[in-house]
Amino acid sequence: MDGILLQILNGLDKGSAYALIALGLTLIFGTLGVVNFAHGALFMVGAFCAVTLQKFLNFSKITIDPDKVDFLGNPAKVKTPYVVEWFGEAAGNGIINWSVPLAILFAIPVMLIIGYVMERGLIKHFYKRPHADQILVTFGLAIVIQELVKANFGANPIPTPAPDQFVGSFNVGALIGMDASYPYWRLVYFFFSITVIGAVFAFLRYTTFGMVVRAGMADRETVGLLGINIDRRFTIMFGAAAAVAGLAGVMYGPINSPNYHMGMDFLVLSFVVVVVGGMGSLPGAVLAGFMLGILESFASYSPIKNFFADYLFLPSIDQIIIYLVAIIVLLVRPRGLMGKAGVMEE
Secondary structure, rough: HHHHHHHEEEEEEHHEEEEEHHHHHHHHHHHHHHOOHHHHOOOOHHHHHHHHHOOOOOEEEEEOOOEEOOOOOOOEEEEEEEHHHHOHHHHHHHHHHHHHHHHHHHHHHHHHHHHHHHHHOHHHHHHOOOOHHHHHHHHHHHHHHHHHHHHHHHOOOOOOOOOHHHHEEHHHHHHHOOOOOOEEEHHHHHHHHHHHHHHHHHHHHOOOOHHHHHHHHHOOOHHHHHOHHHHHHHHHHHHHHHHHHHHHHHHHHHOOOOOOOHHHHHHHHHHHHHHHHHHHHHHHHHHHHHHHHHHHHHOOOOOHHHHHHOOOOOOOOOHHHHHHHHHHHHHHHOOOOOOOEEEEEE
């Protein structure tokens, strides 16, 4: 039972990332009708927002300490981060320690601007083009962004540690009479994703802006005839979708050190999640994200994996389970679990 609980937690952890990225993808497809293959790159850019802030906060002033010597016997050079010098040792080190959560404040405006520039500068020219054209141009954009990050940050993963307060594990099982410890930061990531998802749904449901956007998703022409500039609102939603992907990347850094290809690693899986949930369905994207995350986690569980390997000759079931489920769902229900009639079916 302890192992099962851990697999559920692992699944929720993976599903959190899938759901957040798929939510942004679905927002873009539902509002603009664009298949955005650059969305994984936005997830990666968010992670590197945390890297950038961490580097900035660690930018140091170098002084010579005559009382200390290096291994050659020369006076030692001492690096003191400017943040520590400005705010004092306790406050300065505290800011550096919390660089990843603080990167949220940095990433939101950056991702909104990137999303706005992408939509106004490139995506808007492909609204009425076939989906194949949209995929090609956004995939090419993703490669450009990836190579720019690689050129500026290098090819190796860059560690972005979680705050010291969240290092270690929490015995989740003790809450229900079991013994199953799980890393603090992964739990933080899960609750963070739930908060962001809840905020997006609340915004769309309970604000005037969100209700107009939902109406535009259902009937764009009618909303336009009412004198509402729905295109401007959809542009803002593209920026919001980029921000959601960026926030997912910021908080994922301590789990998997940012690298230039992490966006591509999540891209295909996220599109599978969107298709399984139903193209254009926000609840479907979230449901499919967590469902497929849990399935993938259990597929990697040793007893289950060994069963498939020994009896069904599928040693890598954990790597293909999501695609198998996608095939079955689309054969039975081409529109996806919660997709609307007419989408992804003849």
